[in-house]
Amino acid sequence: MRAGWPVLAALMLATLAVTVDNTVLNVALPSISTDLNAGTSQLQWIVNAYSLLFGGLLLTGGSLADRLGRRRVLLGGLAAFAAASALVLVVHSGPELIALRALSGVAAAFLLPSTVALMYRAFEGPARATAIGIAGSVAALGFVIGPLLGGALLEFFSWQSVFLVNVPIAALALLLVRAVIPPDAERSGGPADLPGAVLSVLAMLGLVAALVDGPDHGWGSPLVVGPALGALVTGVVFVWWELRAAHPMLDVRLIGRRAVAGPGAAQGALMFAASGSLFLITQHLQILKGYSPIEAGVSSAPIAIGLIGAGPLFTWSARRLGAAGTAALGLLIAAAAMACLGLGIRHGYLPLAGGLLALGAGVRLGITVAALAVLDGLPAEAAGTGAALGDTFQEIGGALGVALLGSIYNVIYQSDLPSAAPAAARDSLRGALSLHDAALSAAARHAFTSGAQIALLACAGILAAVAVVARLTVSRDLDLTEAT
Structure with missing residues (x-):
């Protein structure tokens, strides 16, 4: 286990970047609402754009990591995550921040599965159980640190700081991964099921759009009924596609x-x-x-x-x-x-x-x-x-x-x-x-x-x-x- 500490440290730092990002946002919502003139619906989308893309693409991220190499995909995910976090400096409206959060969710979806897979590759037997236990503790630590770190940053800086804090964490993780994790020796898995990934995300986006916009536009409005029906149709097509695909996402x-x-x-x-x-x-x-x-x-x-x-x-x-x-x-x-x-x-x-x-x-x-x-x-x-x-x-x-x-x-x-x-x-x-x-x-x-x-x-x-x-x-x- 001792020889694997540098590898575990690199992977846990990458994991911490995602878990902190998941929890740091809530305390910044009132400040974002004031600065960007964002109402309740936009705040919901600012939170959900990340979660939907993250959750909807996790399986695809794992598939691509198997196919292209887990270290390579992890490095790409960390670079994209840091870049997406830094782009908050050019955000001036609610829709722009929603788009940025969606981009961060995509990067996280390719980052996180690779950390788990590389951990399984690096450790065996009792050492693997210990590493998994430490990973769980780090995830819990991110849950603790996020709100406290966000609150402390907002005492002295603008709301953009809760996103910028991801940049040094992701950059340090990237440097550690490059230094201590060897290149991918072998790759496996079939081609990524991109149509399945797109269909699953569209179905969830339609459902969430209907739920979020219902109070503002009325539940019978075409702006609500349309996305709801779109979610239903897309969900059915997703199931049909996954049943017939040669390499289904799920x-x-x-x-x-x-x-x-x-x-x-x-x-x-x-x-x-x-x-x-x-x-x-x-x-x-x-x-x-x-x-x-x-x-x-x-x-x-x-x-x-x-x-x-x-x-x-x-x-x-x-x-x-x-x-x-x-x-x-x-x-x-x-x-x-x-x-x-x-x-x-x-x-x-x-x-x-x-x-x-x-x-x-x-x-x-x-x-x-x-x-x-x-x-x-x-x-x-x-x-x-x-x-x-x-x-x-x-x-x-x-x-x-x-x-x-x-x-x-x-x-x-x-x-x-x-x-x-x-x-x-x-x-x-x-x-x-x-x-x-x-x-x-x-x-x-x-x-x-x-x-x-x-x-x-x-x-x-x-x-x-x-x-x-x-x-x-x-x-x-x-x-x-x-x-x-």
């Missing part, structure tokens, strides 16, 4: 397996809750409660504490309840956490801290079991696909969480405002407060809280339902010994 028959679909839904639902809740909570803290960015970052830390500190609970649950029971318990804890957030959002920070702490613990229990269950439900030769598939479930779940919970909030927010409220107030809470109308500001604050409350409580119900699914689909014989 064997959809595998997802149809009960032992894969159920745990996959659990992974997606937990990230749905985490991403959607943080999207709302960070805006609540900064815009409604007046927290500074660093205060909001620190106030979001309980979710990371719960994520890291739930190890003893996981060990106890694995031994007493088994795999299926532990997955269900994690989802139920997360459901209770979302209910606590929803009911407590009107009553100060303490209920929010408790809810975030419990949410982190629930995510740790549920996702750990669900990820192992997905791998267990696939043939041994499909282990690489299973790992990428788990990440895909989580990224798509996170994107849908921001889209759906954000849209539920937006519908309630707009309906609770006075009918004569100006367009700026309907666009966002920040817009309403900028008008300096005391009565309108009070109405907008109440509407924001009501919308966030209903969205969070709806998420609690979704998690409770998925807990039942996980209890019925996760194998009771799944061995959790290595995970504890």
Whole structure:
């Protein structure tokens, strides 16, 4: 293991660049909203453009890494990720930032699968298990560092700094990878399924577009119905194509397996809750409660504490309840956490801290079991696909969480405002407060809280339902010994 430390350090630095980027953005959303005059819908797209392209292209990135060489694809992904982050300096509008986030998502999709594959190649036996454990800790560390780093940067610099911080991290990782990881000795895999990748991304973009734009344009508007129908048609074509392709991006028959679909839904639902809740909570803290960015970052830390500190609970649950029971318990804890957030959002920070702490613990229990269950439900030769598939479930779940919970909030927010409220107030809470109308500001604050409350409580119900699914689909014989 000692000889492999430089390799592991290079791969973990590359992983850290992606995990920090995934979590640093939320605390910057209020500043972005003010500077770019971005409403709720644009903020949703700024978050989701990255997640959708990242999640939609992960399997393709893994396929290209197998075909072109994992080191080569990792180096290209790191260079593209650094360049995309640096381009924030020329961004002057919401649509430009959305496009830039999409580009970053593409780069991350080619970067991350290569780190996992190179880790498997560099380590064997017990050393591999140790390396995977360290990788998981680094991912959790990114979850902790992101909000704190973002808040600290925003105390002294503009919102662009939360993206520019990726540049030195990615550049250092690139130099380390070139120095310590040998060139690819052999390549494998068939040609990348680019049509499948494009179809999957288009289907998800259409669905998210309908969810995000529904509150602004009306659910019967052609601008909403069109993308929804497009998503349905494209999704059907994607399944048809994957069933007939010689080298499919994804064997959809595998997802149809009960032992894969159920745990996959659990992974997606937990990230749905985490991403959607943080999207709302960070805006609540900064815009409604007046927290500074660093205060909001620190106030979001309980979710990371719960994520890291739930190890003893996981060990106890694995031994007493088994795999299926532990997955269900994690989802139920997360459901209770979302209910606590929803009911407590009107009553100060303490209920929010408790809810975030419990949410982190629930995510740790549920996702750990669900990820192992997905791998267990696939043939041994499909282990690489299973790992990428788990990440895909989580990224798509996170994107849908921001889209759906954000849209539920937006519908309630707009309906609770006075009918004569100006367009700026309907666009966002920040817009309403900028008008300096005391009565309108009070109405907008109440509407924001009501919308966030209903969205969070709806998420609690979704998690409770998925807990039942996980209890019925996760194998009771799944061995959790290595995970504890």
